[in-house]
Amino acid sequence: MPAYEIDGYDNLIAGMVQPIVTQSIIINQATDAKFERGTVLARTGFTEEGMWVCTIVNSEATPAEEKVPVGVLADEEVDATTAQQRATAYVSGEFNRDALIFGGTDTIATHEAALNAAKIYTKRVVK
Template sequence: MPAYQSVPYDNLIAGMVQPIVTQSIVINQAAGAKYDRGTVLARTGFEVDGTWICTIVNSAATAAEAKVPVGVLADVEVDATLTKQRATAYTSGEFNREALKFGGTDSIAIHEAALNNAKIYTKRVVK
């Protein structure tokens, strides 16, 4: 029987009461489209097969849909500066509010209510 392995501390996940749900997404090619785990995402469209097209949420964005958070990037790093990239986003769960990343000068205070409406719950984590 194999020995149990310890699970490393994940600064992003803040609880397991709410189910963690994932969604396959595409991040379109764009200058500066290099995102890290915990980036809050907005859905800006759909691929032909129905896959969500996402970008970093930013309240200063021109397009209204880029201002509405729908997920949190699950992958460690996604670099779409040269070509679009497939990735995975969390679309529900409990997350450390201090580990979330936003576009522009946005902060958790701007998006927390919208995140909660999207079933993405934020918590303060004491280390």
């Protein structure tokens, strides 16, 4: 689960004008908690030590916290289907809008304004 090993072109990072800032997070155990790099995250709480607890953002989620994007998963894959996992999230930077992954039926159009408000800027990338 290396977070920063990049072989060739990085489809997620779309620029370096805005600083890329990371945050250590926790993904709680859940049957559907298997996420890939680029998953847009919502903060659902904090650990006793102050670490963010996150899950995939989903505008159809019942808890209001799960509707607000706060970061983008940096790790290649995080599998919390059997146990809670530590991970790394980008909480600031410029990202390829087509590489972002959302929960439910959400799309970039659902969350783009909220992402920009959270200093997560989206760009169209031409390869």
